[in-house]
Amino acid sequence: MLDDLDRRILRHLQGNPSQSLPELADRLGLTTSRLSRKIDKLREGGILRGQRAVIDWQALGYAVEVSLRVTLDKTQSRAFDDFLEAARDIPEVIEIQTFLGQVDVRLSVIAKDMTHYQEIYRRRILTLPHIADIEALMHVARIKSDESLPI
Amino acid sequence: MLDDLDRRILRHLQGNPSQSLPELADRLGLTTSRLSRKIDKLREGGILRGQRAVIDWQALGYAVEVSLRVTLDKTQSRAFDDFLEAARDIPEVIEIQTFLGQVDVRLSVIAKDMTHYQEIYRRRILTLPHIADIEALMHVARIKSDESLPI
DNA sequence: GATGAAAAATCTGTGAC
DNA sequence: GTCACAGATTTTTCATC
Numbered sequence: 001m002l003d004d005l006d007r008r009i010l011r012h013l014q015g016n017p018s019q020s021l022p023e024l025a026d027r028l029g030l031t032t033s034r035l036s037r038k039i040d041k042l043r044e045g046g047i048l049r050g051q052r053a054v055i056d057w058q059a060l061g062y063a064v065e066v067s068l069r070v071t072l073d074k075t076q077s078r079a080f081d082d083f084l085e086a087a088r089d090i091p092e093v094i095e096i097q098t099f100l101g102q103v104d105v106r107l108s109v110i111a112k113d114m115t116h117y118q119e120i121y122r123r124r125i126l127t128l129p130h131i132a133d134i135e136a137l138m139h140v141a142r143i144k145s146d147e148s149l150p151i
Numbered sequence: 152m153l154d155d156l157d158r159r160i161l162r163h164l165q166g167n168p169s170q171s172l173p174e175l176a177d178r179l180g181l182t183t184s185r186l187s188r189k190i191d192k193l194r195e196g197g198i199l200r201g202q203r204a205v206i207d208w209q210a211l212g213y214a215v216e217v218s219l220r221v222t223l224d225k226t227q228s229r230a231f232d233d234f235l236e237a238a239r240d241i242p243e244v245i246e247i248q249t250f251l252g253q254v255d256v257r258l259s260v261i262a263k264d265m266t267h268y269q270e271i272y273r274r275r276i277l278t279l280p281h282i283a284d285i286e287a288l289m290h291v292a293r294i295k296s297d298e299s300l301p302i
Numbered sequence: 303g304a305t306g307a308a309a310a311a312t313c314t315g316t317g318a319c
Numbered sequence: 320g321t322c323a324c325a326g327a328t329t330t331t332t333c334a335t336c
């Protein structure tokens with residue numbers, strides 16, 4: 001379903017997204033039109049979902065990131081749905097993942113500083129429904145972040 | 152430093168990534184050139200770091216994601232550096248974060264299926280240097296993922 | 303059905319107002 | 320802050336294999 005050329009194209013799009021088609025075609029030894037059509041196919045197939053602007057939120061003044069592990073009160077059958085729905089609406093929550101196992105959900109929360117974080121934590125996080133337990137880890141750095149998928 | 156218009160622009164660039172300048176300008180009620188210059192400023196300010204192709208790795212056949220919490224052997228002063236450097240080179244490791252506290256590093260690993268995951272885990276993860284302890288959580292879903300920063 | 307070359311449409315960036 | 324234009328880029332068309 002995905003040939004070798006597709007893989008090479010994806011790898012390049014991942015690394016240098018903002019290069020032009022002729023430029024990329026040149027590197028890959030293709031004509032521009034062939035490359036253009038290949039990319040169309042990848043988009044149609046849902047593999048290429050488009051481009052996204054990379055925004056440096058540290059430059060925006062967000063200096064603090066905290067990773068929260070949440071365990072939910074499983075006596076309530078709607079616990080998951082309720083919790084996720086409410087968590088999704090908090091703008092400072094930039095990541096939500098769910099798990100199989102002792103921990104139910106992981107959230108990444110960003111804030112301008114520790115005071116701001118405390119405020120978000122008390123007013124928005126602790127008021128989320130069905131929380132049984134929370135464990136927080138202060139984040140130091142993101143070393144790698146999705147830049148290089150194994151294609 | 153960042154006016155209201157900037158914020159709206161960033162919000163749009165985040166949400167609807169692959170729209171063209173005239174299209175976006177229309178939505179925001181601006182002329183194309185004004186928008187173009189605004190975006191230039193954001194780039195100069197380091198807030199906009201460029202574009203990235205969004206690739207759907209589930210469509211690529213990666214069905215499994217596992218989150219690993221790693222504790223390092225802190226008797227070795229080079230433990231962090233050695234570990235991070237080696238982990239970064241594993242293509243299936245798509246995220247690396249470091250923390251302050253009892254846990255040192257979190258890795259996200261993707262694999263085609265459980266067999267594939269076992270292979271990566273044994274051959275690549277367990278052979279990383281200075282590991283004192285690992286805890287794994289099977290990932291179920293990414294509910295939210297960086298799409299909507301609080302701008 | 304896929305490919306290459308070139309025209310047509312569209313987009314981006316810049317300079318004048 | 321707007322308008323208009325030149326250069327670049329993407330997309331479509333058409334002939335070909």
